[in-house]
Amino acid sequence: MSSTDQAxxxxxxxxxxxxxxxxxxxxxxxxxxxxxxxxxFVAAAAAPGHLQTHNPFRTDLYATLQPPxxxxxxxxxxxxxxxxxxxxxxxxxxxxxxxxATGLSLSIALxxxxxxxxxxxxxxxxxxRFLEVLFAFPNLFLAxxxxxxxxxxxxxxxxxxxxxxxxGYARMIRGQFLSxxxxxxxxxxxxxxxxxxxxxxxxxxxxxMRPLVxxxxxxLGQSIVWASGLAFLGLGxxxxxxxxxxxxxxxxxxxxxxxxxxxxxxxxxxxxALSATVVSRHLQDRxxxxxxxG
Amino acid sequence: MPADGVPLLKVEDLRVSFGRDEPRGxxxxxxxxxxxxxxCLGIVGExxxxxxxxxxxxxxxxxLGGFVHAKTIAFNGHSLIGQADRQWRRIRGRHIGYILQDxxxxxxxxxxxxxxxxxxxxxxxxxxxxxxxxxxxxELLTSVGLPDPAIKARQLPSELSGGQRQxxxxxxxxxxDPELLIADEPTTALDVTVQAQVLDLLEQTKARGKALILxxxxxxxxxxxADEVIxxxxxxxxxxxxxxxxxxxxxxxxxxxxIDAIPSAHRRGSRLAPASAPRLRVAEExxxxxxxxxxxxxxxxxxxxxxxxxxxxxxxxxxxSFALAQGETLGIVGExxxxxxxxxxxxMALEEPDEGYVRLNGLPWTGIAERERRxxxxxxxxxxxxxxxxxxxxxxxxxxxxxxIPDTEAHRPGRVSELLNLVSLPASHRxxxxxxLSGGQRQxxxxxxxxxxxxxxxxxxxxxxxxDVSVQAQILDLLGDLKRELGVxxxxxSHDLGVVHHVSDRVLVMSGGEVVESGEAxxxxxxxxxxxxxxxxxxxxxxPIAPAA
Numbered sequence: 001m002s003s004t005d006q007a008x009x010x011x012x013x014x015x016x017x018x019x020x021x022x023x024x025x026x027x028x029x030x031x032x033x034x035x036x037x038x039x040x041f042v043a044a045a046a047a048p049g050h051l052q053t054h055n056p057f058r059t060d061l062y063a064t065l066q067p068p069x070x071x072x073x074x075x076x077x078x079x080x081x082x083x084x085x086x087x088x089x090x091x092x093x094x095x096x097x098x099x100x101a102t103g104l105s106l107s108i109a110l111x112x113x114x115x116x117x118x119x120x121x122x123x124x125x126x127x128x129r130f131l132e133v134l135f136a137f138p139n140l141f142l143a144x145x146x147x148x149x150x151x152x153x154x155x156x157x158x159x160x161x162x163x164x165x166x167x168g169y170a171r172m173i174r175g176q177f178l179s180x181x182x183x184x185x186x187x188x189x190x191x192x193x194x195x196x197x198x199x200x201x202x203x204x205x206x207x208x209m210r211p212l213v214x215x216x217x218x219x220l221g222q223s224i225v226w227a228s229g230l231a232f233l234g235l236g237x238x239x240x241x242x243x244x245x246x247x248x249x250x251x252x253x254x255x256x257x258x259x260x261x262x263x264x265x266x267x268x269x270x271x272x273a274l275s276a277t278v279v280s281r282h283l284q285d286r287x288x289x290x291x292x293x294g
Numbered sequence: 295m296p297a298d299g300v301p302l303l304k305v306e307d308l309r310v311s312f313g314r315d316e317p318r319g320x321x322x323x324x325x326x327x328x329x330x331x332x333x334c335l336g337i338v339g340e341x342x343x344x345x346x347x348x349x350x351x352x353x354x355x356x357x358l359g360g361f362v363h364a365k366t367i368a369f370n371g372h373s374l375i376g377q378a379d380r381q382w383r384r385i386r387g388r389h390i391g392y393i394l395q396d397x398x399x400x401x402x403x404x405x406x407x408x409x410x411x412x413x414x415x416x417x418x419x420x421x422x423x424x425x426x427x428x429x430x431x432x433e434l435l436t437s438v439g440l441p442d443p444a445i446k447a448r449q450l451p452s453e454l455s456g457g458q459r460q461x462x463x464x465x466x467x468x469x470x471d472p473e474l475l476i477a478d479e480p481t482t483a484l485d486v487t488v489q490a491q492v493l494d495l496l497e498q499t500k501a502r503g504k505a506l507i508l509x510x511x512x513x514x515x516x517x518x519x520a521d522e523v524i525x526x527x528x529x530x531x532x533x534x535x536x537x538x539x540x541x542x543x544x545x546x547x548x549x550x551x552x553i554d555a556i557p558s559a560h561r562r563g564s565r566l567a568p569a570s571a572p573r574l575r576v577a578e579e580x581x582x583x584x585x586x587x588x589x590x591x592x593x594x595x596x597x598x599x600x601x602x603x604x605x606x607x608x609x610x611x612x613x614x615s616f617a618l619a620q621g622e623t624l625g626i627v628g629e630x631x632x633x634x635x636x637x638x639x640x641x642m643a644l645e646e647p648d649e650g651y652v653r654l655n656g657l658p659w660t661g662i663a664e665r666e667r668r669x670x671x672x673x674x675x676x677x678x679x680x681x682x683x684x685x686x687x688x689x690x691x692x693x694x695x696x697x698x699i700p701d702t703e704a705h706r707p708g709r710v711s712e713l714l715n716l717v718s719l720p721a722s723h724r725x726x727x728x729x730x731l732s733g734g735q736r737q738x739x740x741x742x743x744x745x746x747x748x749x750x751x752x753x754x755x756x757x758x759x760x761x762d763v764s765v766q767a768q769i770l771d772l773l774g775d776l777k778r779e780l781g782v783x784x785x786x787x788s789h790d791l792g793v794v795h796h797v798s799d800r801v802l803v804m805s806g807g808e809v810v811e812s813g814e815a816x817x818x819x820x821x822x823x824x825x826x827x828x829x830x831x832x833x834x835x836x837x838p839i840a841p842a843a
Contacts, residue, residue: 184683191642192698192747193671202697203686 104162109169117177217280336520408447457488566767625798
């Protein structure tokens with residue numbers, strides 16, 4: 001590599017770095033708050049010990065069902081465990097289920113959507129009909145069915161939510177491929193004599209995948225709400241675990257006496273899902289804005 | 295003849311600026327005129343000249359964030375400055391009719407044409423009953439020459455053709471019989487024969503004593519209608535005066551250049567834009583590879599049928615044959631739906647013909663597997679009407695052009711710069727994205743990509759239709775230069791007869807999927823034999839004077 005090339009690479013890196021700085025500076029306040037919330041949750045998942053005020057599993061029979069106070073930010077549960085520390089502790093499991101379910105869901109969706117979108121014809125028709133059959137069932141019903149047939153472990157929860165949300169994504173991805181396949185630049189590449197494989201690799205795949213970033217962030221929040229919903233119905237991770245849905249499930253017996261057992265984990269779920277949605281909407285605007293305005 | 299008394303519309307020193315921060319971007323910098331009943335004012339200029347904003351400001355629709363300042367805007371002696379929205383609404387439609395450029399987007403897609411046209415009648419309380427309104431709507435649609443007006447009134451805008459929609463839009467503007475009609479590019483998207491009908495209609499309106507403001511980039515259209523002309527450039531009025539005067543003796547250089555840039559006004563093949571750019575320097579190696587004798591491209595008995603949404607087979611191309619020789623330009627003219635673009639797609643092997651065949655460089659080109667065709671695709675390239683959609687939005691100009699260079703020489707340094715130089719684009723543009731370029735620059739990139747593989751044949755499908763005349767002139771000059779210096783042949787498709795006449799050696803006239811006339815360009819254009827060719831040529835508006843060569 002010559003020195004000019006190096007200089008060019010260096011300048012490119014510099015430009016990218018300043019682009020990141022510019023990106024952060026132009027964040028609307030709401031989006032900045034949402035991004036901060038997500039960073040906090042990620043920190044809680046990565047190193048719960050640094051955020052916890054108490055041992056999340058230590059019971060204290062002298063301090064059961066305490067309302068939120070300075071000593072116990074989110075109050076305590078029926079066994080006197082600190083709810084804040086339990087919510088922090090449960091973050092990792094909840095996020096793991098959310099990420100796992102989103103990952104699984106997108107993998108299934110990619111497989112079906114890309115195959116249908118690229119192959120077309122009979123393959124597309126078969127996959128589309130299959131997706132329509134899945135659509136005919138309410139999404140939650142599919143997940144419920146799966147969890148009731150198999151044992152309720154975090155793994156089954158991931159699979160249940162992943163399968164339940166996959167058809168929607170699959171249809172979206174298929175549509176992306178179909179519209180990009182018809183784009184003028186794909187036809188132009190064909191007239192240049194490029195092979196179909198090269199056209200798919202160079203144009204169809206990268207352009208059809210542009211909305212994927214947004215779909216991932218949107219999907220994360222959604223999956224966590226789903227998993228928590230299943231757990232609340234008693235079909236998720238079993239109660240001693242501090243997974244958010246399990247916390248909700250465990251708290252519902254005391255809801256008349258201790259509202260914080262339901263509200264605090266619920267707030268965590270809402271805060272994460274909302275933040276993920278706000279950030280992804282912003283990303284969507286950015287990415288689309290770039291497409292239109294250069 | 296200038297009318298006496300109070301003018302219908304008097305505008306003095308109209309200025310329009312946009313933007314929240316000072317200094318605001320001024321897009322109209324002082325327009326003044328008076329307009330009397332039965333007269334037509336033409337406003338001409340290229341995109342961004344401020345001609346549309348001028349007209350919109352007169353009816354109080356300058357747009358969001360627009361600041362309108364004027365010494366006078368008086369309609370029938372009443373000032374229109376500082377009107378409330380409610381007062382505006384009483385004037386618009388009732389006293390001033392407005393025809394927008396794009397009939398498809400200006401008509402509500404979910405309402406029948408009749409309701410759209412009748413809306414004004416109802417709003418202004420002109421008709422009392424639904425029956426009376428419907429009768430008036432049919433009357434209006436009849437007056438604009440819409441066939442089967444009673445049926446058309448019940449149809450949705452999308453069920454009408456472009457010309458029919460435009461006429462429906464004019465009918466809705468005429469519904470309340472306004473004293474002033476403002477038409478913003480009323481015929482831009484229309485075929486010439488339809489354009490002629492629309493212009494006839496506007497002419498009749500004018501003859502009935504209505505005043506007309508006609509905005510157009512097309513000088514010939516304006517010259518046919520206008521009594522007085524304003525030439526705008528970047529918000530400035532560069533020239534203003536009686537139409538005959540301006541077209542016969544343009545005083546300003548900009549007007550002169552606009553008139554010179556019109557292809558039909560010139561001898562074939564001459565340069566259209568002032569030759570300010572340095573002559574192209576073409577390296578020997580850029581030339582396409584020599585081919586065996588015989589036609590480069592040969593099409594014989596092409597037939598293509600498509601099945602419409604109603605499952606009925608329609609013949610788009612019905613037996614088209616032609617041959618294209620080395621260094622020749624074959625023009626194909628026809629109106630929308632004539633099948634000319636389908637012919638281009640068959641020639642590019644993007645569609646297989648149902649009957650007939652195409653041979654390229656003496657070898658079969660259709661009826662073979664794509665695998666066999668692929669290596670030979672480099673000998674034929676295409677330039678599209680909308681270059682932007684033919685570029686991957688993620689790619690830089692450099693990558694777009696480099697992608698078209700055959701793999702065998704892809705790594706030769708400087709090839710991209712050489713190609714950019716060939717189309718007179720600075721090498722500094724290589725890192726940009728197509729979105730950041732102007733329409734003309736994008737089309738230059740498209741041309742650079744087309745010649746990158748050293749093709750023998752370049753198919754141009756309406757390559758200049760979306761461009762301003764002065765930019766169109768530059769692109770046509772560029773294509774002419776490349777033909778001379780690279781020896782490429784063109785299959786040049788356009789609805790614009792002037793453009794086709796200017797660039798072509800031979801011409802095919804297509805109508806309804808068939809070639810109705812073919813021959814040397816001069817023969818076809820100066821002495822057409824087929825009735826359709828004659829109709830087509832007669833419909834083209836022309837400037838009243840022949841500019842000096």
